[in-house]
Amino acid sequence: MARSRGQLAAPPPQPQAAAPKPQGIVGPGPDGKDLPAEPQPSPVNPHPVGTAESYLFEIDQLEAALRLPDADPLKIGRKIDQWQKCAEIKGLDLANANIERMEPIRRFLADPELCNQQEKSLLEMQRAMDEADALSTEEEALKKKWINLIQLAILLQRRARETVWNFGIYIVRDQQTNHVIHMARQHIEIFGAWNDPVVMNSLVEMHPGSGKTTILCIQDLWEMTHDTKLRFLKMCSNLDTARKRLDVVRNYIKGRPLRALYPTVALDPTRPDNAGQFTLFRDNTGSQEPTMTAAGWTSAIQGAGFDRLDFDDLCDITVRREPTTRNNLWDNWYRVALNRRRWATGGGRIRYVCTPWHVDDVPARIQNHLRDGKMTGWRVLKFPIREDSRGDPIPLLDRPGLADDIRQQKYSDPTGYACCFKLDPRDEAIRKVKEIRLYDVTGGTDPLCPEMYRTLAGQLLAEIKAAEHWWVIDPAAGGRDNTAMIGFALLRGSGRAAMTAAKLFTSKPSENIEQICRVLETTASDRVLIEDQGAFGKTWVDFGLQYLLARLGDDFRGRVVTSGTRLRDSTTGNLQGKNQRKEQRFFAAVPYLEEGVIRLPGRWVKDTHKGAHLEVVTDPAMLQVYEQLNNYPNVLRDDAVDCLSMFVNHHITTLVRGVARMRKPVPVLKVKKYKGVLQQLYEERLAALEKEHAAFKAGNEPSERSEEGFIFEQEVA
Numbered sequence: 166m167a168r169s170r171g172q173l174a175a176p177p178p179q180p181q182a183a184a185p186k187p188q189g190i191v192g193p194g195p196d197g198k199d200l201p202a203e204p205q206p207s208p209v210n211p212h213p214v215g216t217a218e219s220y221l222f223e224i225d226q227l228e229a230a231l232r233l234p235d236a237d238p239l240k241i242g243r244k245i246d247q248w249q250k251c252a253e254i255k256g257l258d259l260a261n262a263n264i265e266r267m268e269p270i271r272r273f274l275a276d277p278e279l280c281n282q283q284e285k286s287l288l289e290m291q292r293a294m295d296e297a298d299a300l301s302t303e304e305e306a307l308k309k310k311w312i313n314l315i316q317l318a319i320l321l322q323r324r325a326r327e328t329v330w331n332f333g334i335y336i337v338r339d340q341q342t343n344h345v346i347h348m349a350r351q352h353i354e355i356f357g358a359w360n361d362p363v364v365m366n367s368l369v370e371m372h373p374g375s376g377k378t379t380i381l382c383i384q385d386l387w388e389m390t391h392d393t394k395l396r397f398l399k400m401c402s403n404l405d406t407a408r409k410r411l412d413v414v415r416n417y418i419k420g421r422p423l424r425a426l427y428p429t430v431a432l433d434p435t436r437p438d439n440a441g442q443f444t445l446f447r448d449n450t451g452s453q454e455p456t457m458t459a460a461g462w463t464s465a466i467q468g469a470g471f472d473r474l475d476f477d478d479l480c481d482i483t484v485r486r487e488p489t490t491r492n493n494l495w496d497n498w499y500r501v502a503l504n505r506r507r508w509a510t511g512g513g514r515i516r517y518v519c520t521p522w523h524v525d526d527v528p529a530r531i532q533n534h535l536r537d538g539k540m541t542g543w544r545v546l547k548f549p550i551r552e553d554s555r556g557d558p559i560p561l562l563d564r565p566g567l568a569d570d571i572r573q574q575k576y577s578d579p580t581g582y583a584c585c586f587k588l589d590p591r592d593e594a595i596r597k598v599k600e601i602r603l604y605d606v607t608g609g610t611d612p613l614c615p616e617m618y619r620t621l622a623g624q625l626l627a628e629i630k631a632a633e634h635w636w637v638i639d640p641a642a643g644g645r646d647n648t649a650m651i652g653f654a655l656l657r658g659s660g661r662a663a664m665t666a667a668k669l670f671t672s673k674p675s676e677n678i679e680q681i682c683r684v685l686e687t688t689a690s691d692r693v694l695i696e697d698q699g700a701f702g703k704t705w706v707d708f709g710l711q712y713l714l715a716r717l718g719d720d721f722r723g724r725v726v727t728s729g730t731r732l733r734d735s736t737t738g739n740l741q742g743k744n745q746r747k748e749q750r751f752f753a754a755v756p757y758l759e760e761g762v763i764r765l766p767g768r769w770v771k772d773t774h775k776g777a778h779l780e781v782v783t784d785p786a787m788l789q790v791y792e793q794l795n796n797y798p799n800v801l802r803d804d805a806v807d808c809l810s811m812f813v814n815h816h817i818t819t820l821v822r823g824v825a826r827m828r829k830p831v832p833v834l835k836v837k838k839y840k841g842v843l844q845q846l847y848e849e850r851l852a853a854l855e856k857e858h859a860a861f862k863a864g865n866e867p868s869e870r871s872e873e874g875f876i877f878e879q880e881v882a
Contacts, residue, residue, distance in 0.1 A: 204223075204244065204248065206219060206223060216257075217258070218262065218266065220248055221262060224259075227245050256434050283425050287315050287318055287319050322425065322426060325426055328356075329356050329360065329387040330383075332390075332426070333380065333387070334348065335422060335426065337382070341564065347563075355377075355546060358544050358546060359516055361544065364542060364543070364544045365514045365542055366516075366543045367516055367544045368528060368545045369516075369517065369519070369548075370520065370521055370528060370546070370548070370588050371520070371588075372548075372549070372561070372571075373520060373585055373586075374560060374562060374567055374571075375561040377518040378478075378518070381477060381516060381518055382414055382417070384516070385397055385457070385475065386418070386423065388473065389445060390426070393445045393456070395473060396458075396470060396472050397475060398457075398460060398474045399411055399457060399459050399477065400477070401459075401462075401478060403461040403462075405461075406461070407459035407477075408440045411440075411443070415432070418430065418445070419432070429446070432444070432445060432446075441460075442456075442458045454470065466501065466502065466505055469504070469506075470506075471505050471507060472507050472513045474502065474503075474515045474516070475518075476498070476515070477518055478520060479494065479527055480523075484522050484523050485522050485584075486746060491523065491526055495530055498527050521584055523584075523799060524590045524799040525801050526590075531545075548561065558586060571586060576858075590799050591796075591799055596795070596799070598759060598795055600759050601758055601765060601794060603764055603780070604626075604663055604764045604766060605618070605622040605779065606766045606767065606768060607768070608622050608625070608627070609621070609623045610623075613769035613771050628658075628659075629654045629656070629665065632655055632657075633654070634653070634654055634655075634665070634691050635655060636651070636684075636685065637650070637651045637653060639696050639808050639811070640677070647671050647802050647804045648669070648670040649667075649668070649670075649805050649807065649808050650668040650684060650808075651664060651805060651809070652667070653812050660819060660820050660821035661761075661762055662812070662820065663764050663765075663766070664764065664765045664787075664790070666787075667784070667787045667790045667805070669786050669789055678713070682712075682716050690724070693724055694726050694728055694812065695726070695728070696729075696811055697729060728811045730750065731745065733815070735818065736818070737818070747806065748798065750807075754809055754814070758794065758809070763809070763820075765787070765790070766782045766784075766787060767780055767782060768780060768783070789805070793806055794806065
């Protein structure tokens with residue numbers, strides 16, 4: 166619209182400045198929105214602005230105004246919520262501040278748990294009681310009782326600050342019953358090792374339910390309260406377990422018993438506090454690293470400079486059947502985790518608590534390195550379970566039903582009991598094979614061979630030479646695994662077999678192929694059985710087998726058979742079910758070893774105790790095969806176990822049908838944990854099951870029949 170003469174032009178529009186944020190806003194909150202503005206304190210507020218007392222004064226004024234007749238409850242309630250929200254943002258504990266400003270007696274009535282009171286408050290309460298006047302006789306006795314309790318609480322707190330075990334008894338409760346924990350002699354000895362100023366590293370082996378994780382948590386809390394600058398790495402078998410352990414430590418830090426002992430120890434709200442880490446208030450505020458970090462053995466650990474490295478049951482049951490897992494665990498622990506220590510201060514302290522699972526797991530390798538002098542500065546503590554005169558286990562801790570659970574596991578799972586409770590992975594109860602039968606490689610020509618066996622031994626050796634010969638190959642999965650090549654003679658007429666040769670190659674897979682080619686070129690064989698499952702089997706069949714065909718010619722193609730990890734039906738030979746683990750496949754082949762259906766080569770020896778008897782031949786490879794079969798699963802390598810399992814599974818319909826039925830674990834009666842007369846009935850039933858188990862084993866022992874054409878290892882004086 167046109168402007169008339171003399172009319173002033175409108176000023177140009179100015180950009181509007183952003184409205185200032187209300188006073189008290191400290192920035193966006195976790196959801197990205199601005200935090201609520203802090204209301205202005207009243208002029209009559211006598212307390213410094215921003216303190217808990219100032220907030221409580223304002224809330225008291227609003228609550229007093231709420232009781233007036235013309236009060237607006239909705240408006241006043243919003244103001245109270247606003248003050249409480251601002252106090253929460255600043256990290257102020259209004260509940261504790263409200264208790265602190267009470268009179269001593271009222272303060273005690275508001276929180277009667279003496280162990281959660283700080284010593285300063287307890288002394289103030291005691292003085293207030295001493296100064297009370299005009300008390301009746303009953304009130305005087307009550308006053309004296311509480312004074313004694315206060316003195317006892319002060320004494321307990323002072324004792325809790327003296328030693329780590331008293332500290333743990335004061336702040337920690339049993340995870341199952343929430344009762345006060347009781348320390349055993351073994352726990353005190355472990356605390357002594359963990360606080361040794363000379364030997365910095367320790368390995369502790371204890372059975373499940375012995376409280377090893379709890380005392381490790383106590384030790385961490387004890388060191389945190391004395392030096393908040395320390396950094397901790399807590400590593401378990403998986404990340405979820407490590408996070409649970411870390412959360413337990415965090416909850417105790419937030420708990421009132423620990424705050425009563427050490428009021429200044431608290432979490433830093435300005436630092437990340439999540440499932441994987443937390444940070445305490447500390448003097449070195451410039452440090453960006455958390456106080457405690459959780460990690461699994463496969464986790465990518467960030468940063469270095471840890472003062473304390475806690476390894477809590479790093480190995481689980483999978484290490485019993487997976488050599489690759491054992492190797493990876495050791496590599497990650499030895500080359501990665503240990504390099505996260507703070508070397509500038511002489512090295513961080515290592516605390517390893519565990520239950521052993523295998524003769525080659527991480528705890529076993531640590532002890533081997535210490536024995537060989539490859540590692541120093543360690544202390545090893547072992548506390549196997551004790552047994553009474555009847556052989557019943559005695560748990561380290563007296564928990565309801567724990568003794569019954571361990572006793573039941575002893576009879577139902579001897580392998581697990583030997584590892585986890587006796588702490589002996591080499592125990593005889595763990596071995597899958599109880600006996601391996603041998604045959605005479607000299608055919609009865611050895612002078613030590615008894616006269617009665619010479620003819621049968623010669624006939625058997627002639628049958629083995631004329632039998633169908635197989636090479637069974639288990640390709641290596643790479644790394645430190647071996648490629649096993651086992652020769653078998655299949656006696657189809659009698660449904661038996663004999664192991665004739667063994668080759669174990671430790672080179673790289675590409676070099677192993679060349680070695681396999683040389684063996685196949687220089688030895689005569691009718692068939693070759695190759696595994697095509699697992700980490701490297703498929704790749705070996707796709708590439709290594711093609712190379713073998715090119716080297717050995719087309720006639721070799723018709724002699725090759727591949728095998729997987731699915732078990733075959735013993736009657737029809739059809740594959741059934743899913744792929745089975747190594748333990749299950751070998752368990753199906755064990756009766757064929759124990760009953761002499763498959764035999765290993767032996768030689769005659771004589772000593773003063775056994776007389777003339779057969780022992781496995783001195784060939785180094787065959788000795789390793791015998792060691793693997795005889796001691797599985799407690800062996801460093803198990804390639805021969807795979808070869809035997811493949812051979813038995815592939816010829817399940819050819820091998821003799823007289824093998825006893827596959828043994829199954831004896832069923833254990835699941836009963837409730839009774840006491841008194843019912844407990845006696847339970848023990849009688851358990852004894853009956855053991856007797857039934859013994860009768861079951863006795864009824865399935867095969868009879869030794871000489872007409873089967875095999876030499877039986879009877880002792881000859």
